[in-house]
Amino acid sequence: MKRFITKLRHGAPLTEADERQLETLSGEVSQVEARRDIEAEGAPARALPLIIDGWACRYQALENGKRQIIGLYIPGDLCEPFGAMPQFTDFPIAAITAVSVMSIHPDALRDTAQASPAINTALWWDLLVASAVEREHIVSLGRRSASERLGHLFCELQLRLAMVGLADETGYELPISQADLGDLLGLTAVHVNRSLQDLRREGLITLKNHRLTIQDLETLRALSLFDATYLHPHRGALR
Amino acid sequence: MKRFITKLRHGAPLTEADERQLETLSGEVSQVEARRDIEAEGAPARALPLIIDGWACRYQALENGKRQIIGLYIPGDLCEPFGAMPQFTDFPIAAITAVSVMSIHPDALRDTAQASPAINTALWWDLLVASAVEREHIVSLGRRSASERLGHLFCELQLRLAMVGLADETGYELPISQADLGDLLGLTAVHVNRSLQDLRREGLITLKNHRLTIQDLETLRALSLFDATYLHPHRGALR
DNA sequence: CGGTTGCTTGAGATCCATCAATAGGAGTGG
DNA sequence: CCACTCCTATTGATGGATCTCAAGCAACCG
Numbered sequence: 354m355k356r357f358i359t360k361l362r363h364g365a366p367l368t369e370a371d372e373r374q375l376e377t378l379s380g381e382v383s384q385v386e387a388r389r390d391i392e393a394e395g396a397p398a399r400a401l402p403l404i405i406d407g408w409a410c411r412y413q414a415l416e417n418g419k420r421q422i423i424g425l426y427i428p429g430d431l432c433e434p435f436g437a438m439p440q441f442t443d444f445p446i447a448a449i450t451a452v453s454v455m456s457i458h459p460d461a462l463r464d465t466a467q468a469s470p471a472i473n474t475a476l477w478w479d480l481l482v483a484s485a486v487e488r489e490h491i492v493s494l495g496r497r498s499a500s501e502r503l504g505h506l507f508c509e510l511q512l513r514l515a516m517v518g519l520a521d522e523t524g525y526e527l528p529i530s531q532a533d534l535g536d537l538l539g540l541t542a543v544h545v546n547r548s549l550q551d552l553r554r555e556g557l558i559t560l561k562n563h564r565l566t567i568q569d570l571e572t573l574r575a576l577s578l579f580d581a582t583y584l585h586p587h588r589g590a591l592r
Numbered sequence: 593m594k595r596f597i598t599k600l601r602h603g604a605p606l607t608e609a610d611e612r613q614l615e616t617l618s619g620e621v622s623q624v625e626a627r628r629d630i631e632a633e634g635a636p637a638r639a640l641p642l643i644i645d646g647w648a649c650r651y652q653a654l655e656n657g658k659r660q661i662i663g664l665y666i667p668g669d670l671c672e673p674f675g676a677m678p679q680f681t682d683f684p685i686a687a688i689t690a691v692s693v694m695s696i697h698p699d700a701l702r703d704t705a706q707a708s709p710a711i712n713t714a715l716w717w718d719l720l721v722a723s724a725v726e727r728e729h730i731v732s733l734g735r736r737s738a739s740e741r742l743g744h745l746f747c748e749l750q751l752r753l754a755m756v757g758l759a760d761e762t763g764y765e766l767p768i769s770q771a772d773l774g775d776l777l778g779l780t781a782v783h784v785n786r787s788l789q790d791l792r793r794e795g796l797i798t799l800k801n802h803r804l805t806i807q808d809l810e811t812l813r814a815l816s817l818f819d820a821t822y823l824h825p826h827r828g829a830l831r
Numbered sequence: 832c833g834g835t836t837g838c839t840t841g842a843g844a845t846c847c848a849t850c851a852a853t854a855g856g857a858g859t860g861g
Numbered sequence: 862c863c864a865c866t867c868c869t870a871t872t873g874a875t876g877g878a879t880c881t882c883a884a885g886c887a888a889c890c891g
Binding site for chain 3: 737738779780782783786787
């Protein structure tokens with residue numbers, strides 16, 4: 354919840370009252386093991402999962418055994434930003450690491466948004482950024498090479514994690530296997546491995562024990578055709 | 593506008609009053625030549641483009657000259673379904689064919705949605721379907737082969753066009769070049785051409801003079817791993 | 832200690848891109 | 862009506878990126 358609020362500050366200037374208001378959204382927290390699907394709890398008006406801790410993803414499993422990850426969720430991410438409607442979810446959400454999820458009540462979220470223009474703006478900002486991330490994902494899958502996809506992802510995560518205080522200047526924890534990276538980026542695990550080695554050989558990154566260090570951010574961004582504006586980091590010290 | 597309403601009927605049962613209400617959304621219609629960007633007209637609170645006639649797309653042009661089409665818009669599609677907020681658009685919209693666009697006023701749309709629960713439901717349904725289409729696009733780009741991507745697209749368009757009365761049992765008009773298909777599906781025009789020939793050789797489709805005929809829908813769907821549920825065609829005679 | 836999972840490496844096959852050239856249709860101007 | 866151009870579709874030849882299959886190795890865990 355703290356991370357969610359930290360992130361929303363990037364979308365609109367929140368007063369202390371706004372933040373107290375957001376705190377009231379807090380719902381029940383449950384733990385999900387790695388590799389388990391995250392089920393929505395409250396039945397009819399489905400609860401919206403908010404990631405408190407750990408990494409998750411939305412995915413689709415094809416009939417031929419292939420799997421594609423639609424998007425990643427990191428701490429502070431609300432998994433169903435369209436939080437108001439007769440919800441049908443086409444794509445399941447799964448925990449990548451062990452995860453703590455909070456169940457946000459859709460009605461409470463809507464009420465909170467209506468209570469304060471700043472909160473309303475921040476929530477819409479969050480939705481639009483999430484949508485832009487999905488669209489950049491389409492661009493990566495369609496028109497970027499394997500190394501470019503990896504580099505672009507690392508640059509994106511650097512900013513997204515920094516927005517919730519989980520990245521510093523040098524890098525961040527990346528608790529995700531090469532097989533999952535493959536499913537995310539439309540590659541095989543073998544090729545992810547080789548492309549990572551290319552990036553290492555170029556002196557752009559280090560990746561060891563699930564810690565990613567970005568050694569040359571400018572070059573990595575240039576190589577990946579990364580343009581940060583789609584993440585709209587207007588506020589705060591991000592660049 | 594008529595097509596927009598026809599589509600929304602698939603999302604919720606609209607009364608005649610609802611439909612009259614939706615008619616009041618009508619705004620100024622402008623013509624855009626093929627290959628031109630579609631600019632939003634009204635300045636501060638940006639107008640939402642509704643495609644009246646012709647095909648359009650959202651795209652991104654990379655610095656290295658490559659282009660990726662994020663999604664297609666057909667008649668009856670509202671290009672910015674998030675129609676309420678301090679809008680920043682990261683990805684431009686372009687006309688593929690000559691296009692007529694109506695400018696919908698965001699405030700009017702919001703008021704209309706609040707006026708009737710059925711309209712509200714239908715608009716959310718439209719948003720969620722559009723979002724699911726983008727996600728299926730991610731799956732195609734990541735995990736489907738060239739022929740599968742083409743087949744999946746043709747199956748999807750068959751249903752989307754049928755929802756607005758632009759497809760019959762046998763097929764539909766497909767006014768889009770092979771180069772644009774390549775930019776949409778993450779392929780080169782040359783390879784699109786060859787993959788189309790594969791589909792023709794298998795007796796699955798015919799494509800001539802921009803008219804697509806689907807000769808064997810069941811096989812095409814099976815080959816493309818197409819599962820129609822993500823389009824949620826609950827109502828009407830679609831299958 | 833055996834079993835599992837994740838990372839790494841090699842060799843060969845396949846899919847798709849690239850480069851290049853031809854041909855047809857639509858529009859344009861003489 | 863013809864010459865010309867532009868755009869799209871088509872075909873061929875070749876190379877490169879990525880996949881597939883296979884094996885080995887390290888780390889972790891009960």
